[in-house]
Amino acid sequence: MDVKELIEKLDLKVLCGEDFSKNINGCYCGDLLSWVMSRAQEGDIWLTVMGNINSIGVAVLADVACIVLTENAALDADALNRAKQNDVIILQTEKNSYQMAAAISQLI
Amino acid sequence: MEEVKLHYDVNAYDFTCAGEASGKLKRSLKDLGFDASLVRRVAIAVYEAEINMVIHAEGGVIDSTITPECITVVLADKGPGIPDVELAMQEGYSTAPENVRSLGFGAGMGLPNIKKYTDEMTIDTEIGVGTTITLKIYNR
Ligand SMILES: Nc1ncnc2c1ncn2[C@@H]1O[C@H](COP(=O)(O)OP(=O)(O)OP(=O)(O)O)[C@@H](O)[C@H]1O
Numbered sequence: 587m588d589v590k591e592l593i594e595k596l597d598l599k600v601l602c603g604e605d606f607s608k609n610i611n612g613c614y615c616g617d618l619l620s621w622v623m624s625r626a627q628e629g630d631i632w633l634t635v636m637g638n639i640n641s642i643g644v645a646v647l648a649d650v651a652c653i654v655l656t657e658n659a660a661l662d663a664d665a666l667n668r669a670k671q672n673d674v675i676i677l678q679t680e681k682n683s684y685q686m687a688a689a690i691s692q693l694i
Numbered sequence: 695m696e697e698v699k700l701h702y703d704v705n706a707y708d709f710t711c712a713g714e715a716s717g718k719l720k721r722s723l724k725d726l727g728f729d730a731s732l733v734r735r736v737a738i739a740v741y742e743a744e745i746n747m748v749i750h751a752e753g754g755v756i757d758s759t760i761t762p763e764c765i766t767v768v769l770a771d772k773g774p775g776i777p778d779v780e781l782a783m784q785e786g787y788s789t790a791p792e793n794v795r796s797l798g799f800g801a802g803m804g805l806p807n808i809k810k811y812t813d814e815m816t817i818d819t820e821i822g823v824g825t826t827i828t829l830k831i832y833n834r
């Protein structure tokens with residue numbers, strides 16, 4: 587499955603990103619950055635409520651497929667700029683991380 | 695490939711830049727043709743050390759030396775030093791203040807992550823003088 591399919595199937599809002607052809611391998615949930623940094627796998631969907639610039643740094647370095655901000659968590663302006671510069675895909679949903687993860691597990 | 699040396703300055707308390715040096719290093723290593731999983735290991739380790747310089751010290755400098763066999767990164771700060779390195783290396787130990795915890799830091803996983811992703815890690819630290827962390831990752 588690629589990110590495009592994820593967006594369509596789960597009706598996610600796109601906050602940043604243009605190319606949605608990235609492949610998805612799995613999913614990781616967490617808000618503590620160094621935890622995510624070491625445990626998230628390349629190509630994971632990352633579910634979090636952290637929409638600050640540091641999340642973008644982690645997404646870039648850990649090579650996640652995309653960030654999904656759950657519970658409509660806000661994305662800072664700084665974070666959006668950094669995400670644009672680094673081609674990080676950021677999506678948003680009103681669902682919480684549990685609901686989102688459960689929905690994703692039906693797809694992958 | 696010749697030996698490549700890259701230098702980065704890390705600003706104090708500047709979270710808007712934090713992660714920039716490790717991001718740049720990551721891109722350079724990719725461009726030099728290193729294997730993606732090796733690049734990822736370097737990036738994660740250097741990110742954690744870079745963020746620590748921002749949160750716990752007053753910024754610092756990063757110097758990396760890249761050869762086909764080995765990537766060496768030295769991160770030096772003039773911060774407060776680490777009183778008990780063994781304790782600081784334990785998973786979950788953190789002195790991060792509340793304001794940075796709300797940004798997602800403070801799990802106490804940074805130093806253990808560095809250990810996990812590098813082949814060699816040494817910490818030289820002196821109270822009131824600063825901390826220098828040296829990382830080595832071999833390309834094999
Ligand atoms: N460069 C440094 N200067 C002074 N103290 C440091 C430095 N790096 C780490 N420390 C100390 O070691 C502790 C553990 O560091 P570690 O990176 O493992 O966790 P953290 O930075 O507190 O949280 P996390 O990295 O999970 O966001 C820190 O809380 C701090 O007390």
Ligand SMILES: [Mg+2]
Nearest residue numbers: 742746804805
């Ligand atoms: Mg840390």
